[in-house]
Amino acid sequence: MKRIKEKHSIGMRWFHWVNFPLLMIMIWSGLLIYWANDAYSIAIFGYKIHFFSDQFYALLKMPFRLAEGMAWHFLFMWFFTINGVLYVFYTLVSGEWRQLVPQKKSFREAWQVLLHDLHIRKMLPPQDKYNAAQRIAYTAIILMGFGSLVTGLAIYKPVQLNWLAWLCGGYNMARAEHFALTIGYVFFFCIHIVQVIIAGWNNFRSVITGFEIIKTGTQATKLKTHESSKK
Template sequence: MKVIKEKHSLAMRWAHWINFPLLGIMIWSGLLIYWANDEYEVMIFGHRFIKFFPEWFYNLLHIPHRLSEGMAFHFLFMWFFTLNGIFYVLYTLISGEWRELWPQKHSFKEAWLVLLHDLHLRKTAPPQGKYNAAQRIAYSAIIVMGAGSVWTGLAIYKPVQLNWLTWLMGGYHLARIWHFALTLGYVMFFVIHVIQVIIAGWNNFRSVISGFEVINEPPKPTAHDEEKS
């Protein structure tokens, strides 16, 4: 018997869908800023393996020579990004939903089993509640990453006024590296998140929009069934 049950609250869905475009704007405007001094690359024994980013990448997205535009968007929308993050964290703490999100004692071991199940290398998935072990780790990590982006971003934005924060982040240059690495982490998270949504199916995606999911429950025994037993 199919039953409709509430899965995600309005506050959770609001924070989730607001954060998606905000993060997109932050990454896009951050690239506009980074283009002004794109110094990061991976070199081993003098050989360049990766350059962040090649010329064609900037030309494809029409990024070159838009530093002031990038700074204007980045410094404006960072406040909305920060406020949305604070709202979400406060909501999870006050509502008690953090218990469903925070990794448990065996979450890292179970996350490996979830991965094997998703890759069809294991028949059964470990038992889960509202979120499985892999989701708990990923969703908790993204909160920590968001806080890290704000702290390192402020350290870069106001290195003189917030010199104590810049010092805590390891100095201006290290704070910039952390900020850049976190941006790459967001992109990786987004790709993995979309794959997880596809694997989970339409019912799970619909619940993040409407807040409800359709589940199959065994029919409740009737008085006639009890008499038979």
């Protein structure tokens, strides 16, 4: 038999899906700004390798559109900030934060989750709504969002908010930190997509509808027996 179980509230789903296009717009407009001054590179044996080649910008049709990139970035940063602040406020009021914040055992169990996903470990550690790795990742992304806001404001108003730029280590350091956080978002997004695929359709559907289908009775027993036989 199967039964339907509520997993994600409408509030959590709303903030999740609103944040996705906002973050994409922020990254896209940020690339337009960065393209105007491709300052960062990695030096290997004296040869500088830039993060993005001219072919990359040509593929995405990103010419020098600094003014347009800044206009989009500075507009949508407010929507990104408001959505993030409301999300944190919602988790605090609703009590969802209890299932998001890492526990003492989370870092140990996160390693076990990683080994399980790599098919090195057969047994998945006990988990609630979110496993240990998810707790760490979702908390980290909130802290990263706060970091992007602080460094972004330091870059946006380096004179008026000179004290904020000073806290970030100066204008150039704030810009580098802002760029590093953006790279972190991209890595998080790629890993998140892989995790969604591994988790399967039932998990993805719950993020859309808020409900997941739980197998009970005979089907659940057969599933457990099948999993035990593989151990």
